[in-house]
Amino acid sequence: xxxxxxxxxxxxxxxxxxxxxxxxxxxxxxxxxxxxxxxxxxxxxxxxxxxxxxxxxxxxxxxxxxxxxxxxxxxxxxxxxxxxxxxxxxxxxxxxxxxxxxxxxxxxxxxx
Amino acid sequence: xxxxxxxxxxxxxxxxxxxxxxxxxxxxxxxxxxxxxxxxxxxxxxxxxxxxxxxxxxxxxxxxxxxxxxxxxxxxxxxxxxxxxxxxxxxxxxxxxxxxxxxxxxxxxxx
Numbered sequence: 472x473x474x475x476x477x478x479x480x481x482x483x484x485x486x487x488x489x490x491x492x493x494x495x496x497x498x499x500x501x502x503x504x505x506x507x508x509x510x511x512x513x514x515x516x517x518x519x520x521x522x523x524x525x526x527x528x529x530x531x532x533x534x535x536x537x538x539x540x541x542x543x544x545x546x547x548x549x550x551x552x553x554x555x556x557x558x559x560x561x562x563x564x565x566x567x568x569x570x571x572x573x574x575x576x577x578x579x580x581x582x583x
Numbered sequence: 584x585x586x587x588x589x590x591x592x593x594x595x596x597x598x599x600x601x602x603x604x605x606x607x608x609x610x611x612x613x614x615x616x617x618x619x620x621x622x623x624x625x626x627x628x629x630x631x632x633x634x635x636x637x638x639x640x641x642x643x644x645x646x647x648x649x650x651x652x653x654x655x656x657x658x659x660x661x662x663x664x665x666x667x668x669x670x671x672x673x674x675x676x677x678x679x680x681x682x683x684x685x686x687x688x689x690x691x692x693x694x
Contacts, residue, residue, distance in 0.1 A: 502680070511592070514627075514669070514684040529681070561627065570615055570634075570673045570680045574627040 473498040477562050477575040484552055485583050492547045492578045494562035503545040504572060506561040507531060514561060520545060552582045585610050587672050589685035596660050597693050604655040604688050606644075606670030615673040616653040617682070618644055622666045630655075630668070640664070660692045 475496040484490055496503065501522045506514040506529075516529030520539040534556070535549050545564075549556055559579050563572040588607045596602055608614060618630040631639045633646040633653060644655045653670060670685040 504681075506684075511686070513587075513686045514682075516681055516683075519681065530683075565680060570617070571629050571632065572680070572682060573629075574619075576626045 475562060475564055475573055475575040477560075477578050479578060480576060481579050481581075483581045483583065486551075486553055488552050490549050490552050490580070492560055492562075492580070494545045494547070494575060495543050496545075496562075496564045496573075496575075497543060498564060498573065499542070499566070500564035500573070501542065501567045502565040503539070504563040504565070505529070505535075505537060505545070505547050506563065507533065508559045508561060508577075510559075518547065552580075554582045556580060557582050585672060585674050585683050587670050587683050587685035589668075589670055589688050591688045592686070593689045593691065595691045595693060598662055599659050602655075602657045602660045602664070602690065602692075604668050604670075604690065606653045606655065606685060608651050608653065608670075608672050610651075610672055610674065612674070614646075615680075616644075616646055617671045617673065618642070618653075618655050619669045619671055619684075620666050621669070627669070660690075662692045662694060665690055665692045 478493045503520045505518040508514045515531035517533040518537040520526050561577045562575040565572045586609045616633045620630040621627045642657045669687045671682045673680045
């Protein structure tokens with residue numbers, strides 16, 4: 472079934488650890504996005520990609536990095552997690568030529 | 584700077600009452616606007632987009648360029664409409680379509 476997946480759904484981790492949030496989509500979409508959302512706040516775009524080997528920073532500065540080696544996969548990495556990284560991270564994808572974005576279920580990250 | 588404003592964090596209405604969720608935007612170009620919805624324990628999903636001029640689940644939204652608004656309306660609220668609603672603006676168009684979101688409004692429909 473065509474969908475967009477995020478793992479893990481919840482992650483509690485200590486300060487200084489390296490973490491990777493996974494995002495995969497089986498919808499054949501070229502464009503993918505990462506948003507960060509703090510409780511009660513708006514979603515902020517932190518990274519996006521037009522396709523393989525394309526990555527761009529979003530409007531909100533983030534210490535995270537992303538890669539796009541395969542069309543369907545868009546992982547986000549934090550080299551050294553800090554409490555300020557505690558947030559919800561949402562992945563989305565969109566087909567070329569369309570404005571609508573399709574969202575994954577999100578990952579809730581808590582850094583202690 | 585491009586911005587989307589949703590002035591109400593919470594809107595509580597009774598079942599059968601009319602609903603209007605407010606959204607104002609600032610954008611220098613020709614905007615494309617969306618309403619996304621998140622029901623309890625579900626993911627964020629598109630409700631409607633202004634370019635489609637459609638009614639989804641009884642909701643409509645009209646783009647008013649003079650007032651720079653895109654309010655979401657429904658004449659008779661249902662309990663199942665209770666959810667978080669986000670207004671979003673697409674900038675760049677075409678290739679980029681980066682979305683700028685408002686802070687969201689929680690709609691609570693009381694029985």
